[in-house]
Amino acid sequence: MKKIYPNAATALDGLLHDGMFIAAGGFGLCGIPELLLSAIKDAGTKDLTFASNNAGVDDFGIGILLQTRQVKKMISSYVGENAEFMRQYLSGELELEFNPQGTLAERMRSGGCGIPGFYTKTGVGTVIADGKEHKEFPTGKNGAMETYIMENGIFADLAIVKAWKADETGNLVFRKTARNFNPPAAMCGKTCVVEVEEIVPTGSLDPDSIHLPGIYVHRIIQGDHEKRIEQRTTRPSASGETREKA
Amino acid sequence: MWDRNQMAARAAEELEDGWYVNLGIGIPTLVANYVGDKDITLQSENGMLGMGPFPFEGEEDPDLINAGKQTITEMDRTAYFDSAQSFGMIRGGKIAAAILGAMEVDEKGDLANWMIPGKLVKGMGGAMDLVAGVGRVIVVMDHTNKHGDSKLLKECTLPLTGKSVVDRIITNLGVLDVVDGGLKIVECADGVSEDELRAATEATIV
Numbered sequence: 138m139k140k141i142y143p144n145a146a147t148a149l150d151g152l153l154h155d156g157m158f159i160a161a162g163g164f165g166l167c168g169i170p171e172l173l174l175s176a177i178k179d180a181g182t183k184d185l186t187f188a189s190n191n192a193g194v195d196d197f198g199i200g201i202l203l204q205t206r207q208v209k210k211m212i213s214s215y216v217g218e219n220a221e222f223m224r225q226y227l228s229g230e231l232e233l234e235f236n237p238q239g240t241l242a243e244r245m246r247s248g249g250c251g252i253p254g255f256y257t258k259t260g261v262g263t264v265i266a267d268g269k270e271h272k273e274f275p276t277g278k279n280g281a282m283e284t285y286i287m288e289n290g291i292f293a294d295l296a297i298v299k300a301w302k303a304d305e306t307g308n309l310v311f312r313k314t315a316r317n318f319n320p321p322a323a324m325c326g327k328t329c330v331v332e333v334e335e336i337v338p339t340g341s342l343d344p345d346s347i348h349l350p351g352i353y354v355h356r357i358i359q360g361d362h363e364k365r366i367e368q369r370t371t372r373p374s375a376s377g378e379t380r381e382k383a
Numbered sequence: 384m385w386d387r388n389q390m391a392a393r394a395a396e397e398l399e400d401g402w403y404v405n406l407g408i409g410i411p412t413l414v415a416n417y418v419g420d421k422d423i424t425l426q427s428e429n430g431m432l433g434m435g436p437f438p439f440e441g442e443e444d445p446d447l448i449n450a451g452k453q454t455i456t457e458m459d460r461t462a463y464f465d466s467a468q469s470f471g472m473i474r475g476g477k478i479a480a481a482i483l484g485a486m487e488v489d490e491k492g493d494l495a496n497w498m499i500p501g502k503l504v505k506g507m508g509g510a511m512d513l514v515a516g517v518g519r520v521i522v523v524m525d526h527t528n529k530h531g532d533s534k535l536l537k538e539c540t541l542p543l544t545g546k547s548v549v550d551r552i553i554t555n556l557g558v559l560d561v562v563d564g565g566l567k568i569v570e571c572a573d574g575v576s577e578d579e580l581r582a583a584t585e586a587t588i589v
Contacts, residue, residue, distance in 0.1 A: 164429040164430070164448075164452075164466070165429075165448065165452040166445075166452070167429070167445065167446060167448050167452070168446065190466070213506060214506050214507060214508050214509065215505055215506035215507070215508040216505060216506050217503075217505030217506065218452075223503060235504075235506050235507060237507055237508075237509065237510075237511035237512050238428065238466070238470065238507075238508050238509035238512060239428075239466075239469075239470025239471075239473060239474055239509060239511075239512030239516075240470075240511075240512065241466075242465070242466035242467040242469070242470050243467055243470060243471075243474075245467065246467035257474060257515070258474070258515040258516065259474065259511050259512045259515040259516070260511050260515070261515065261545075261546060262493075262543055262545065262546025262547075263511060263542065263543045263544065263545065263546070264542050264543075265507075265511065301446075311463075311465075312446045313431075313444065313446040313447040313457070313463055314427065314429050314430050314431050314446060314447055314448055314449075314463060315445075315446040315447075316430050316463055316464070316465050317429050317430050317465060317466050318465070318466045319465065320465040320467070321465060321466060321467040348465075364445035364446070365445065366443060366445045366448075366454060367448070367452040368448070368451065368452045368453040368454065369443055369454055370437045370438075370443075370453035370454050370455075371437050371438055371439060371440040371442075371443065371454070372436055372437040372438070372439060373439075373440075374439045374440065
């Protein structure tokens with residue numbers, strides 16, 4: 138079992154093709170697979186469909202692939218931070234499918250679990266429900282019927298994710314809120330490539346503290362991450378213990 | 384009339400000891416400043432329970448942000464999880480309340496807060512999941528828009544975030560509940576008469 142590759146380009150070798158469907162982890166710029174995105178840019182793969190909660194900013198994250206027009210379609214919940222995205226979308230160059238954030242996460246998770254569809258209350262009575270199967274279940278008060286819509290699981294050709302640490306067998310540990318979409322994205326890819334800050338020897342991670350088992354992980358690279366902060370927000374140190382804004 | 388902070392303080396009164404709560408962006412974020420001694424655990428839907436205040440300068444961590452992508456801190460009680468589990472607890476009704484901003488609310492409790500047709504569409508983020516899943520949806524917003532038109536309508540004109548989802552509305556003019564047949568005035572803001580509140584409200588008041 139050789140999962141470790143020397144760099145992002147070699148880890149993606151043989152996995153990329155035009156028109157493919159990629160699931161990417163990350164929330165905003167937090168926990169995004171920045172090295173793999175950069176390698177996809179260098180590879181020049183085109184007409185990509187991305188399932189990713191956000192689209193990065195103009196010069197970081199998926200934004201760098203928008204600049205090079207490599208993205209055909211985005212499946213996202215929020216794309217507000219990216220001017221180039223908006224320009225391409227409004228001019229019709231880029232397809233966009235909005236998914237409620239929890240629906241997107243569950244679509245990835247369920248796809249990875251072999252569940253091709255599920256019912257959710259999210260989006261009932263909104264444009265999200267248009268054209269989708271509706272079904273009632275007795276989940277309300279005293280068994281009252283409630284309406285749900287069916288959403289499909291995501292089965293991606295490739296998952297690209299970012300974790301904090303991996304062992305040599307691909308067991309992953311994430312750090313704080315950088316976990317976000319990474320585990321569900323990893324699960325829904327036919328192949329999953331992971332970039333980490335540190336590869337540690339097998340046996341050095343506590344088996345009870347592994348967030349995603351290596352069964353989901355096919356290729357691993359270690360590298361230096363920029364980890365850009367999107368909204369640097371602080372409180373004045375003079376305020377000591379008092380709570381500013383949460 | 385209440386200002387932003389007074390609206391946030393009033394919204395904080397809605398929260399009960401022991402609740403797990405999700406606060407939206409804008410005025411709802413300020414609610415955290417007014418929970419007082421109540422034991423409230425804040426959820427950040429990007430994968431955290433027990434959200435702490437902003438970090439001191441120099442202590443920002445790029446791996447630790449809230450749903451508004453702002454740097455934050457953790458607390459003793461903090462737990463992290465992935466986005467699927469985060470929305471599992473939202474959809475599963477484990478979050479007692481969400482306090483959200485809105486563009487429009489109508490007398491049936493329909494909520495619009497994510498999209499203005501013809502304008503820049505940024506996306507709904509987690510708003511549709513939250514209003515569909517949490518125990519109680521409390522909207523905090525100005526009573527009228529910048530043209531002076533009521534934001535409490537007979538029927539929402541903007542694309543909906545959720546249908547019949549709002550329980551209570553807190554505005555600069557007062558507090559209203561969504562009940563059968565329309566909105567019910569719970570209280571008027573300081574210095575606001577019931578007549579003034581009615582005059583600023585398009586929705587049916589019962």
